[in-house]
Amino acid sequence: MFFIWGSGGGRSEEGNLPEVCQCDTCKNITQMKGVIYYRYFHLWYLFSFLTSKKYVYECSHCNNGYQVSKEEFSKYFKKNHIPFIRKLGWLIVVAIIAAFIVFGSYSSSQHQAQIQSYLVTPLENDRYLANLAQIDNSGYDDQKKAYGILKLQKVLDNDKYYFTVSTQASNKKSGLNKMLERNSIKYDENDVITLTKEQITSLKDKNIIYDIIRN
């Protein structure tokens, strides 16, 4: 990703002062305007915030004028008309980030609810993604991580879950995901693990069983 940033300036006319007066420069009796000159910083032109503001009373005849304090200026002009995007464009960034967080936690809670429903109403061929080394470490040579799959064969008495175990495992979850994408996972029909519903729930709470997929 590359960044485009920079700064810029603008001029915002806020309106006329209530009374006419004589301009010091052109000597005309004139209506003075309240003007704000501002500078802003931007990222991709969109996400921006103001870095400075100058308050000026300007002659509407010759455009010369003089700077006044913010307090003086705000006697006549309560709200400024600087474009929203210039002063509060950074809020868009905050809103986008917040939306991602909200969406992320929503979809993860949806996913957790789905896993729970798969546990309660199991189907043959449900695949439980798990760190097999922490379920049965025989065959993993003291490895701490062996992410593989338990494939559900049958459930007896609504409590005993029979699984066959994948012959491959990876020391990373991403490695297992790649095997899933390639659809290259095989199961050893002779390697059967039986777990009770309580054991499964406990393994899931410990995040040893960390996902369930169903086709």
Ligand SMILES: [Zn+2]
């Ligand atoms: Zn003037």
